Amino acid sequence: MLSILDKREVFGSFPGRYRLIDEDQLVQRLDNTRTIKAHEACVNTLRWNRGGTTEFIDLFSLLASGSDDRKVKIWNLNGDCLTSIDTGHHANVFAVEFLPAVYVISQ
Structure with a gap:
């Protein structure tokens, strides 16, 4: 899928x-x-995470959405909004992207 x-x-x-x-x-x-209604305006962009599998996050387990309400929301596969980020933008959000996972190794 x-x-x-x-x-x-x-x-x-x-x-x-x-x-x-x-x-x-x-x-x-x-x-x-599934229909998810949480933004206050139309959604302009969606992006699946591509971070691979870690002990915390499975591959493609998160979805980011950006909207005319100038917020970015992060969703899990159950449709639960994990966080809502007020971007501070003065205009609509047209693109979202996940950054690659960063691993810190220490002794």
Whole structure:
């Protein structure tokens, strides 16, 4: 299921030539839909985490959303909002991204 979501993003065979997978087709293939209402305005961007598996977070277990309400929210796979970040932006949020995991090793 998660590979389908990952491939849903824009893709193509060479630069400048892209196509999008149809939304209805995607929903039918997933066979699982959920509506989450927590932003106060329309959602402009969604991004799955790609951090791999750690003792705390499983691969693709978090979803970030950015909205016209200028907030970023982090969700788990159950649809629970784990945190809401007031970005302080003066305009809409159009992109969100997870940073790669940083591991600190000490003796």
